[in-house]
Amino acid sequence: MGWLRAHRQGLAHIVMALPVLVLAVRWVMMIMGSDPRAVGLSAEPIDYTINYLGLWAIRFLILSLAITPLRTWARWSWLAPLRRPLGLWAFACALLHLSVYFLLDQLGSFSLLWESVAKHPFILLGMAAFTLLLPLALTSTRGAIRRIGARRWQALHRLVYLAAIFTAIHFILRVKGFQPEPWIYAGVAAVLLLVRALPTAWVRRA
Template structure:
């Protein structure tokens, strides 16, 4: 019997793509405006570079949190098809993180890799961000069906648990970046804690089962 949510099925991936692409399109438009026809535009504030860093980073984190919400939603609703957007969201998270890193390297560090290295080693918040990016890199590279076959499902699943590390490091990166204890990054961290927390009972049950077996 088809699940009651099934009519939404065909819309899942297009909706995910649209949701993730709109902020990028907005940024591209705002930069085109600034560089091509209105250098005094305040559409993305008087400090467009900082706005861009912030927007890209937050979109990466949003995509990652949404990807981590997919499995709990499936368990809660029993609707299997929702799993089809997990990879879509994960790839968008990686893409935003990549653009975020390139923008930082280019606009703040003048493309100097030695500065990227020293910033990473000296600044804990940059280190956390780099960790998040590096944790997502192998996941993006092994996101194809062919890669799953090559690795085998068990090893592929183990590797893709790096998504948890990426999310934790990403949330820490945001909390550490702002001045003082601000609410916004803590909201992201709290959502992540909930998403990790709902996995705990199952994890504990499986550990217990494995121990008694």
């Protein structure tokens, strides 16, 4: 148990790497000649990959937002060390999501990408969310917290709330017709943001 506790963050990274690892194995099999559908990438592997990475980015982002309320409410302080790896994997998935979209959908062309961002709010929101996560990922180290100062670091990292809102709307705009899945994610994100507005003292008493 002591060993587990000591290596919590390392273990967390290994578990959180699994979705990307599974995807990477499927891609390697496909590139070696397997049929994309047979290895679970569907008949349209590019679209499947972009959706898969986006979905995991949202999942990690929402989980990272759940840590603080659970510490406050349920007093699960042992979750605290998971917040940084969750945030970093949300960023990693978002970065891969954007990279595959940029290279294989926008043909690696910045002018096409810019046109998409300028013309389509759906793309703009996704890009805005990624841009907000970028400084957070870059300042995720202990050293960065020290340099910036805890108070200012905390203020900077509140950008994640805006990133979560943009991400949720981006997902809602992704689907055609009325589909419940993105609304469920948006609902969970909304609850996690709203509980932060409750006074801590009131929450503690409840």
